[in-house]
Amino acid sequence: MITSEEKLRKQAYEAVEKNKETVQADPYRQGYHMMPPVGLLNDPNGWIQWRGTYHMFFQWMPFHTGHGAKYWGHYSSENLVDWKLEPIALTPGDWFDKNGCYSGSAIEHDDKLKVFYTGNVRNNQGERETYQCLAESINGNDFVKKGVKAELPEGYTAHFRDPKVWKHEGKWYMVVGAQTLERQGAVALLESEDLEIWTHKGELAGPVEGLGYMWECPDTFELDGQGVLIFSPQGVEAQGIDFNNQYQTGYVTGELDYEAGKLNHGAFTELDRGFEFYAPQSMIDKKGRRLLVGWMGVPDQNEEHHPTIKHHWIHNLTLPRELKFINGKIHQLPIEEMKQLREEKLFEEVVGADLSKTLPRTAELEMDVDGSLSQFELHLFDYLSLTYSKETGYFTMERTSLATGNTESRSCRLIEGLQQMKVFIDHSSVEIFLNDGKEVFTSRMFAEPDERMVKVVHKGKERLKLTAWQLRNDAIDQDIHVNNI
Incomplete structure (x- = not known):
């Protein structure tokens, strides 16, 4: 008997085949940027180099060019230049992710590729529920879901998503984009000894007056000895030449105190000054480089006017960029490859x-x-x-x-x-x-x-x-x- 996951994958692959000629006939199809085979692509997910291969997962809606119950699409590369589309990694087919396998991150542990993601659920009353979930793979392509690992802590609305996980001095940490009950943006910090039981330590950062009602896609790390938190706040007012997109992406820097679970940081700085940039994610590769890729799009910003829609696709990812911290500011450089x-x-x-x-x-x-x-x-x-x-x-x-x-x-x-x-x-x-x-x-x-x-x-x-x-x-x-x- 065919499972719900198999049925969903079959439907997605059928959508790819059905629209293949129309999509590929579009003169706006990219030559070297990752893009969806059909439908809508948004946030980069699970960005990692595992067993020497680079893996880039992405939010994917295969059935139309609007948002909805997202899948995880999957590209891989040996050289950061040539990208191959892999089989679907995650489908929204379980009770804890039935309305979307939302954004998340990847780690290597116990010789497995493990991905943490947000399971988006709408209950019978239409109310949002959110779960931080785990799936794992032994070959980098086929993933087995392990279910819910962290539920919604007290003090937040159900706008609680996009887990980024990393290890520091023997413990695992997770930052999650959040909205407080007072409708202010923040980044929650969770801690675990074993990736199974997670304890909420409080807010790593936020709320900050004037910095929006929701902080999406947080990513925290050290760069050239400096603590950095990248995130995408929603609800920031334009100020002259700053913050002119519908939603922003930027960073704060400071000292990351693991014991207190706080990043004591300075002002928010935009990461990219163009029209389309959002929800970036970074990782460290085997060469020790901090590499970042973003979504070349912005939610709710004239998406319905893109001319590619008539060819049944929309959006792409940016090129990989190497990050450096120079004279108090993050620099982004095209990678050597x-x-x-x-x-x-x-x-x-x-x-x-x-x-x-x-x-x-x-x-x-x-x-x-x-x-x-x-x-x-x-x-x-x-x-x-x-x-x-x-x-x-x-x-x-x-x-x-x-x-x-x-x-x-x-x-x-x-x-x-x-x-x-x-x-x-x-x-x-x-x-x-x-x-x-x-x-x-x-x-x-x-x-x-x-x-x-x-x-x-x-x-x-x-x-x-x-x-x-x-x-x-x-x-x-x-x-x-x-x-x-």
Whole structure:
């Protein structure tokens, strides 16, 4: 007799097969970013290197391009460049996760890959219930659910989700995104000796006045000797050029006191200044690098206007980034492996005036400045503009809003000036790293599919060097061999 889990998987695979031609015909399908085979992708989950292989799980709705009872999709990679779509990891088929296998994290223990996730449940009255659950695998692909390991502690609403688990000095710790009964965002901290019995130690951080009513997807770690907590608060008001997306993602730094269960931290800083970035997750790989991947999307932010919907898919993940803590700020740098995407150097020129070039829709553009620019513009495919003025210190990204057709912008201030920039272009996205990753702009970019023109407007005396490479268009293998499963 077929189980509910098997039935759900079969339905998801059928949705992949049914829509395969339509999805793959979309000119906005990415060349080297992880994306759903069909339907909606959101948060990265279970990001880990296990037995030498990198595993990236993700929130997945295979049946439509809206949110709902999420599955865990699964990619794997040997080199962080070539990604292979694996069989479904988790399906919402049990009483404790019947309305969604929500976000979570992965650890290695007892030679098994263990994933903790939130089981989302709506009871007969339509009220939300939340459970922190465990599943484990001996081969990295096939997971056995072990049920509920932590229930909702006192003092919180049922908006209690997204467990991130790690080990410190012989004990296991879990942070969970939370909302207090007073409807304020916080991060709860739980502790365990054996991954089975979890004790609530209190709030690691929060609430903080003005910092929202719910904190999602917490991730805490030490980076270059500094305690860091990354999270995504909902309900933060815009302040000038800061906090302009529907919901934010950022970090606080300070000293992590395990005995007290507290992070004594400073102010909240946005992690990415672009239009689409949310719910990132980090891990340490075998090289000792802290690597982060985010969702290139934001909940409730014009999702229904994305042009990919007519091709039955929406959203993708960012490139992996290496984190470093430099002079009091997190820097995000493209990982070294991204150079493996390069197929051909297109040009390398020293520019002293305006310049127009054609670029393929999978490309890398690097700019180095002799000194600091006075005034600069970069127009990508007649869709997105990047401008910088030394007089104001502002770097600004502009595009046409998908929802209104009006111009919208995001900005940061570069006190030290614009000295270096690296741009990764894919068919429908751009990731921009300024001054060795001190500031980052991540955005979807829906230029006309055949548009190729890139224009530099240089209004200063400084000389800058521009280098461009064509990047691979085939790094994501989405053949999951459904018929063999």
